[in-house]
Amino acid sequence: MNYNIYHNLIIKASLKAIFDAVSQPKHLDNWWTLKSSGIPELGIEYNLNFTDDYNWFCKVSKIEPNKSIHFKMTKSDKDWNSTTFGFDLKTKNNNTLLKFSHQNWQEKNHHFKQSSFCWAMLLNGLKNYLEKGVIVPFKDRT
Template sequence: MSYSIFHNLEIKASPKKVFDAVSQPKHLDNWWSLKSSGKPEVGSEYNLNFTEEYNWFCKVSALKTNESIHFKMTKSDTDWNSTTFGFDLETKEKETLVKFSHINWQKDNHHFKHSSFCWAMLLNGLKNYLEKGIIIPFEDRN
């Protein structure tokens, strides 16, 4: 049995702007990671650096430009290693519906539940970044 995290949110921005914010390192660093690298291409490796202790890697496992991107974790902590997270984007009238998923967790433990909470907070940060230009300093993100 595996466990999954799902969050849906609407962002007042075009699918292209949302896609860039969840796939381009220069944008990821404004709402999620401390320093990241990678290219939005299937098979491309991303480095997601949060601290020296949390210097993780993943690969793009699925991609449709401006529609969806999914990342398979390759080097992270034990709980995240088996997981894949991603963003599916759906065009609405003046906004984009973001369907976020983080699937294949092996345990329904504290880390799984804490990660779900953190994703909700980070996705709200993504929304504020795209809608209002707010960048929360890395050390203030939870």
């Protein structure tokens, strides 16, 4: 059995602004990673660096510019390695609905539950980054 994390939130920003924030390294580093690299194109590898001990890699597994991007983990810890996470965007009442998913967890263990909480906090940071220009220092991110 596989387990999945889902979070939906409304962000007062354009589809393009949100897509850029979840796909471009210069933005990812402002709300999620310490430093990252990659290009939002199908099959391209991203490096998601959080620390020397957490230097992970993934590939773009699905992309529709300004609407959807999903990443398949290729090198991370054992719990994340089998997973795919993604962002789907839809205009809703002059705002954007972001539908986040992190799928194919093998176990509903402590790391799964902790990651669900962390994603909720990080997505709130993404919202504040896009709506208010707030950049939380990396050391203060959950």
